[in-house]
Amino acid sequence: MPPVNRNKPVRAASSESEYTLMDFMKDFPDDATCLEHLWRTRFSADGEHAKCPKCKVVRSFKRYDTSQQRQSWTCTACGHHMHVLAGTIFAKSSTSLHLWFYAMYLMTSTRCGISAKQLERELGVTYKTAWRMAYLIRTKLMTQDSEPFDSGNPVEIDETYVGGRARRRGRPAAGDNKVPVFGMVQRAGRVAAVTVPNVKRATVFPHIQERVLPASTVYTDEYRVYENLSDEGYDHKRIPHAEKVYVSGDVHTNTIEGFWSLVKRGIGGVYHSVSAKHLQGYLNEYAWRYNERNTPRAKFSTLLRRASGF
Numbered sequence: 001m002p003p004v005n006r007n008k009p010v011r012a013a014s015s016e017s018e019y020t021l022m023d024f025m026k027d028f029p030d031d032a033t034c035l036e037h038l039w040r041t042r043f044s045a046d047g048e049h050a051k052c053p054k055c056k057v058v059r060s061f062k063r064y065d066t067s068q069q070r071q072s073w074t075c076t077a078c079g080h081h082m083h084v085l086a087g088t089i090f091a092k093s094s095t096s097l098h099l100w101f102y103a104m105y106l107m108t109s110t111r112c113g114i115s116a117k118q119l120e121r122e123l124g125v126t127y128k129t130a131w132r133m134a135y136l137i138r139t140k141l142m143t144q145d146s147e148p149f150d151s152g153n154p155v156e157i158d159e160t161y162v163g164g165r166a167r168r169r170g171r172p173a174a175g176d177n178k179v180p181v182f183g184m185v186q187r188a189g190r191v192a193a194v195t196v197p198n199v200k201r202a203t204v205f206p207h208i209q210e211r212v213l214p215a216s217t218v219y220t221d222e223y224r225v226y227e228n229l230s231d232e233g234y235d236h237k238r239i240p241h242a243e244k245v246y247v248s249g250d251v252h253t254n255t256i257e258g259f260w261s262l263v264k265r266g267i268g269g270v271y272h273s274v275s276a277k278h279l280q281g282y283l284n285e286y287a288w289r290y291n292e293r294n295t296p297r298a299k300f301s302t303l304l305r306r307a308s309g310f
């Protein structure tokens with residue numbers, strides 16, 4: 001066995017992790033690297049040339065040390081300042097970019113979620129700052145798109161209720177204060193989960209039509225809202241949960257139910273409680289990790305691309 005170089009830690013081949021904290025620190029060792037990264041991804045591929053909005057042509061830019069510590073590059077022809085953070089979630093923040101990147105790293109690499117309290121401890125910022133950072137990351141960067149699922153694999157559709165008074169199963173009674181959530185997941189594919197005012201047909205069908213291509217196979221339980229899905233051109237199969245049947249061959253909704261239990265365990269165990277107003281943000285965060293689950297390294301860089309405005 002070759003001697004171990006302790007200054008160059010190597011990931012164990014058997015480790016599940018694919019983008020470790022060491023990798024992150026190697027890529028982004030300090031604040032300047034993070035700023036340079038945004039400058040290059042947003043404006044200047046080579047780090048020097050960018051299109052000057054004032055000159056209207058590609059110019060050479062330089063970064064001058066200013067007493068105000070402005071995070072800008074200056075056009076060497078006309079003196080115009082390009083502010084790298086303008087238009088990003090980092091723009092009006094006095095928190096270091098390095099901590100922002102670290103927060104994004106933590107939120108993409110956790111399995112069950114990370115609370116604002118834990119972010120506060122990890123980053124050494126106030127609770128209020130940690131809360132705001134997590135809030136902006138999940139509501140601005142982790143937003144769910146409305147792209148239709150691929151054709152091919154079947155889609156499971158289900159609704160659930162989150163928060164309020166605990167109740168093991170079944171639809172809530174009045175006064176439970178639970179928030180209805182509607183979800184769809186494609187087997188071996190992506191998930192979409194949204195808070196809805198109710199689970200009436202007129203509310204949920206547009207979500208289905210937006211995401212699920214006509215003629216796709218869809219699986220649901222026997223809730224009456226899902227009646228008539230085959231009239232919409234779907235190959236619809238239902239599982240009679242009321243008769244205590246949960247799986248019949250391929251026909252089941254275990255995938256979406258697995259996602260619901262991940263969300264509920266997370267909200268119960270990590271976040272303790274989530275108000276209706278903020279629930280969509282948490283759903284985004286769980287959907288983000290689920291949809292990026294097969295590409296751990298990309299998970300962080302995809303989020304970083306969103307942060308750069310793509």
Ligand SMILES: [Zn+2]
Pocket residue numbers: 052053054055056059075076077078079080
């Ligand atoms: Zn210029």
